[in-house]
Amino acid sequence: MKKTIIATTIAALLSASALPVLAQDAGVQVDTGAGVTVDTPAVDAAAGVDANAKANANANAGGMSDNTYGSVVSSIKGSADVDLTTVTEEANITIVLLSSLQGNAANEAAALDEALTANADGMTTLHTNIDGNAAIKAKLEAEGHTSADVVAVKSNADGSVIVYVDDRA
Known part of the structure; x- marks a missing residue:
């Protein structure tokens, strides 16, 4: 029973912490519940990753x-x-x-x-x-x-x- 409660608690914490990040990538406003609001335009996260990956690959190569x-x-x-x-x-x-x-x-x-x-x-x-x-x-x-x-x-x-x-x- 303890394992189920711990696993459920961890899953809830992980999903709650991921929600603002996912919403930020989608370009929506999210109230995190602590009086902080995140409002950013949607960006292509993959382009940032690709650029960084290419820069790192060039540096390593x-x-x-x-x-x-x-x-x-x-x-x-x-x-x-x-x-x-x-x-x-x-x-x-x-x-x-x-x-x-x-x-x-x-x-x-x-x-x-x-x-x-x-x-x-x-x-x-x-x-x-x-x-x-x-x-x-x-x-x-x-x-x-x-x-x-x-x-x-x-x-x-x-x-x-x-x-x-x-x-x-």
Whole structure:
């Protein structure tokens, strides 16, 4: 008997708390009983979910999170140590131009240049490693770049590679 009462009470609480949300999505006015009235126009909740899902998917797949100055700066130091021998023509190789990065170029480009200067030896190793990888070299050449244009490389767990190219000439 106690289980029935508890289950009924929980169901009643859940349905009472869901009513204002459902009514809000429908674009109606609801008095929640506590002197608070919710009155909002109907919105397409699915569109908000789809937009957020796409943004999250892009971020997780190397989209937005890899398109920032911070991502490039953090990738510079370890780029020379990235094992490019496993990158083949089948790999998803994405070239990200510095001119396309999100953020304030005027402020953040100085930090980027400092990181490049501090890691000059690593840049030489990185360029040599890229020249030794046919897949990355072909992708760069197809887009009009050379290994000397590359400032960083990021290898993801799924085998995809992001190549950051300095196009700030």
